Amino acid sequence: MSATRRLLIIIAVMSATLIQVLDMTIVNVALPHIQGSLGVNADEISWTLTIYLVSSAIFMPLTGFFTARIGQKNYLLLSIAGFTIASALCGASTSLFEIVFFRFLQGVFGAALVPLSQAIMTSIYPDSERGKAMAIWGMGVMVGPILGPTLGGYLTELSNWRWIFYVNVPIGLMALLLTWQVVPDTLKKPRSMDWLGLFYVALAIGAGQYLLDRGNQQDWFNALDIKIAALLSVGGLIAFILHQFRHPTLMVFDLSVFRDRNFTVASLLLALMGIGMFGAMVLLPIMLEGVLNYPVLTTGLVMAPRGISGMFSMIVVGKITNYFDARWLIAIGIILSLLGIEGCTHYSENINQWWIIWPLLLQGFGLSMIFVPLSTVAFATLPAEKRADAAGVYSLMRTLGSSIGISVTITLFTRHTQIAWNYLNGFIQPYNPAVYHYLSALNLLPSQPLAASILGQELSNQAQMVAFVSVFYFIMASFIVMLPMVLLLKKAQKPATVVITEE
16 A cells, blocks of 8 residues: 555544544533523533433444445445534534434444544554554544644634534545545445344443433432433343343344453553543633633633643654553553643642643643553454454443543532532631631622622632542542553553454
């Protein structure tokens, strides 16, 4: 394969992957604007996030099935075209129903883009350059979500929220044209689908995603719909496992991949990494815009260095991964990420922008250093015939890990804010000299209505800042747990070839 054609293939598949993973986070900073434009409340507009994650997770296990039936190239063309059209329709939405439905379609068509891109990237590079392939692939998968809030804030500030969807259209059209011209196809193979098993999987994943995404808003198990979602998710999972044992010849994907120690440990590490990556990513815009009063555009610019250092890390790791034990690179990445999160525990209302940026630089570099070798070692000891199903499961674990990370960190933030508010509120009373001292600088007395308002706002800010620091300590703990798990990984003897279209 010529270098020019390989470059065009990379541009095609990574452009498609980038817009898909961007849409996991690009919407977050624009939600208040979408809410106001469509005239809905905060609970209703959050469905634009929930439905995208649910539909994407449900349809991801079908990647291998459709690739075998219609071919790798045709399925990629269908996915890019569907995602691009759905993006344009999201931007043109005039009601809550429309944007939620079109976001559902985005998730359906975008579900296969990440595993398909991984398969294509590994197939166009020789085994000796597998690390380089995974580094290039990882740039889109890792850096896309990190840059999402930055790009979303920039587009929302300079134009309006509709452009966070319209921006996908020209990129999607370019990827579609290049895919049609240069991406190689695979042989079509007859493959049956265990539709009952797929129903159980969809039930488990869909209900589980609903529980994770809506649990905090609904006060978890105090709400009837969360209880029902939990029962459906657990019931669907149990039913699927029992169904697989009773009908071993029928399968949605092969559960035996979890018998491989490297794959199982790598999947768990990937899920834990979701807490550190996506948890911190969701918290930072809340802190910067809500407590420090940064404009949307400034928030995006302050968070941009995390993505830039991540891209640089991908380049470095891609060049050295064939010369070092992947386990050492993963361990170093965890330590760097840990140090970056430790820096976040020193945040306060008086912090300057440099003290916000340098921990993000470490996080971006460290997380990217984890992701590339982890993606390689996950498949290193799997038999070739099992790598097809393993690739889809691995992508699914990445999605579920990010959902769990977001849900856990937001829940902890909410609870710790309540705890800190109740504790600090006890100090605001007429007999505390500090209250008089604080208000005297503003020429106010505690008895004045304006004083009560100012004290209430300051109390809220301080309680949230205490909660942010508490959650960052929790994220630190997740990275500490990851370190000994690296010792469970076996050394990869040679680069692994991940081709999801092979049976």
